Amino acid sequence: MYRFLLTPRWWGINVFVLLAIPFCVFMGSWQLGRFEDRVQDHRAATEQVAAGRDEAARPLDSMLPVDKSTAGRRVTASGRYGEQLLVPGRELDGRRGFYVLTLLRTGSGKALPVVRGWLPGAADAAKAPAPPAGEVTVTGALQASEAPGDDGVSARGGLPAGQTAAISSASLVNLVPYRLYDAWVTLDKGDAGMKAVPARAPSGSGLDLKAFQNLGYTGEWFVFAGFVVFMWFRLLRREIEFQRDAALGLVPEDRAPVPSA
The missing domain is CATH 2.40.50 (OB fold (Dihydrolipoamide Acetyltransferase, E2P))
Structure with a gap:
């Protein structure tokens, strides 16, 4: 029943899935790393400002x-x-x-x-x-x-x-x-x-919009990876259902289902 996985069409689908998932996971991990770096920069800058008051x-x-x-x-x-x-x-x-x-x-x-x-x-x-x-x-x-x-x-x-x-x-x-x-x-x-104005951490070292953009992109890339897996299983299920229907004579065997969302 699963011999269709060796057809050229499914070879293309499988290769795409095998490349897309690691790519999405890599990009999501990279964006998460950028967010963590910004958090660390913010912590270090805040600690430096606090320590600077006593030096x-x-x-x-x-x-x-x-x-x-x-x-x-x-x-x-x-x-x-x-x-x-x-x-x-x-x-x-x-x-x-x-x-x-x-x-x-x-x-x-x-x-x-x-x-x-x-x-x-x-x-x-x-x-x-x-x-x-x-x-x-x-x-x-x-x-x-x-x-x-x-x-x-x-x-x-x-x-x-x-x-x-x-x-x-x-x-x-x-x-x-x-x-x-x-x-x-x-x-x-x-x-x-007058009231003294407290020192601030330098620009670009805080949890600003860019930091939360990195966090948002992290979620998007992991969602993309999950979506690729979901679509592969959906296409696989449709193909299995088609093969089963073809074996029962409900549809001609030469009319393969067209992958779609």
Whole structure:
């Protein structure tokens, strides 16, 4: 009854099934591995940010450029505060508010964006405390430049003068008359009564949309593998039923069933 499995048509079906199942399992395992790597990156980055709060601060220039190994680490820099901007639409402890961002003009000739703290409510320059005058030394967590679409970072434009949606050299270069570091610092302690903004894990190391896309693709590939097996058994059952009917003379033997879904 199963001699039909040796026909050219079934050879093609069987070869396809034998190739498709391992391929789907391999792709599903690869996507799962990508998800697990992102989970591990997220865990390592979170632990690094937590550990960075207790380590000694290092000079800013020794920790640049910002990458996954330096993001969240404590740094120190000296200079004089200059231009001040507001970063609206930022949440802290479940409340909506804004960051107070002040440019620290360092001896290197570049300015370092420093988030001095967070205030609740709509962004209002009148609410933001003025920065200290004279030479200051700041200590805080080093952060990579933000990009629109990052967690909490708005992509909208058309903000009022004195505001920026993202803390990045690309966003600030047209707003301030300084050369800029491609990084920023959030102070350990909020300045002038403001709330300190906690350091975040670097972009791309969290459980973001891409991570859950990997998990979704994992499920899809394993479903495809199961679907291939299901369709093979369905075609096999139809062929067996046809052979049985042909043996009983219910259908001509030369009319083989056409595989279909």
